Amino acid sequence: MPARVLNGNEIAADLREEVATGVADLVASGGPTPGLAAVLVGNDPASGVYVRNKGRACEEAGIFSEIFYMPAHVSQANLLSLIDQLNQDTRFHGILVQLPLPGHIDEATVIERVNPVKDVDGLHPISQGRMLQGEPAFLPCTPSGVQQVLLRSGYDPAGQHVVIVGRSNIVGKPLAALLMQRSAGGNATVTVCHTRTRDLPEITRQADILVAAMGVPGAISADMVRDGAVVIDVGINRVDDATRRRGYRLVGDVDYEAVAAKAEAITPVPGGIGPMTIAVLLSNTLEAARRSVDANR
Numbered sequence: 001m002p003a004r005v006l007n008g009n010e011i012a013a014d015l016r017e018e019v020a021t022g023v024a025d026l027v028a029s030g031g032p033t034p035g036l037a038a039v040l041v042g043n044d045p046a047s048g049v050y051v052r053n054k055g056r057a058c059e060e061a062g063i064f065s066e067i068f069y070m071p072a073h074v075s076q077a078n079l080l081s082l083i084d085q086l087n088q089d090t091r092f093h094g095i096l097v098q099l100p101l102p103g104h105i106d107e108a109t110v111i112e113r114v115n116p117v118k119d120v121d122g123l124h125p126i127s128q129g130r131m132l133q134g135e136p137a138f139l140p141c142t143p144s145g146v147q148q149v150l151l152r153s154g155y156d157p158a159g160q161h162v163v164i165v166g167r168s169n170i171v172g173k174p175l176a177a178l179l180m181q182r183s184a185g186g187n188a189t190v191t192v193c194h195t196r197t198r199d200l201p202e203i204t205r206q207a208d209i210l211v212a213a214m215g216v217p218g219a220i221s222a223d224m225v226r227d228g229a230v231v232i233d234v235g236i237n238r239v240d241d242a243t244r245r246r247g248y249r250l251v252g253d254v255d256y257e258a259v260a261a262k263a264e265a266i267t268p269v270p271g272g273i274g275p276m277t278i279a280v281l282l283s284n285t286l287e288a289a290r291r292s293v294d295a296n297r
């Protein structure tokens with residue numbers, strides 16, 4: 001049986017609608033209009049697409065957003081002073097600095113400059129540390145999006161063996177922390193692998209839920225997947241395709257057709273985890289605005 005396709009566009013639209021309702025309720029009760037500042041350094045075309053998609057999604061949910069463009073050669077000092085300014089600006093409850101940053105800028109320094117109360121990306125060490133310890137925190141958008149797709153599709157990770165391939169700070173590591181958490185949506189048994197793991201297929205075949213997040217197009221082949229596994233593809237890779245108007249197409253880290261033939265369920269690319277990431281960002285921005293009200297009481 002071909003796999004059930006987990007439609008990230010639909011699930012993300014549900015989540016965005018919940019956020020829109022929450023925004024309207026907050027404003028109706030005298031609260032602030034949630035605001036998001038997105039900082040984009042340089043002109044990487046893919047980053048530009050994501051940032052503009054975020055802007056559109058914000059507008060639809062009633063969230064005020066502004067994109068701050070900085071040239072690729074901006075000095076670290078100038079970028080940090082923009083962040084200082086956004087930290088002070090009460091119109092913005094959330095700040096997102098699009099990664100990756102140009103090589104001459106230290107990402108950790110920039111991420112740590114964002115006031116943790118505005119860290120709607122969930123990437124500040126304070127947010128990550130709190131999450132690791134099971135304390136309330138802004139959850140990182142992509143890992144939270146993965147968890148939401150699972151839960152909203154009826155795949156509770158509790159007691160399941162989740163194998164994550166990829167150990168980045170933005171996806172693999174925080175997703176492991178989230179799914180192993182002793183709380184609703186967690187309680188999984190998590191194995192974290194990467195492209196240098198010995199006998200990788202041996203391990204991925206043990207997964208009830210397999211998450212591909214290594215950023216290598218088509219790297220998860222059918223022989224690496226157990227019959228009936230749930231497969232979550234976090235990868236979003238551009239590969240050249242002369243038959244497309246844009247000259248490229250998007251593919252995930254999973255060899256989709258072959259894996260879909262044996263999986264129980266699978267997320268597509270595009271239309272899978274990407275839109276979920278944006279929906280969680282909006283949800284975190286709403287939460288930041290709500291907390292700003294509580295903090296001022």
Ligand SMILES: Nc1nc(=O)c2c([nH]1)NC[C@@H]1CN(c3ccc(C(=O)N[C@@H](CCC(=O)O)C(=O)O)cc3)C=[N+]21
Pocket residue numbers: 047049050053096097098099100121141142236250269270271272273274275276277278
């Ligand atoms: N600080 C930071 N936070 C991020 O969350 C972050 C980041 N930096 N840097 C880049 C990655 C990538 N990312 C995506 C979000 C949505 C789609 C998305 O919606 N993609 C559509 C397709 C869009 C298209 O057509 O190009 C889809 O998968 O269906 C993709 C990628 C967020 N990231």
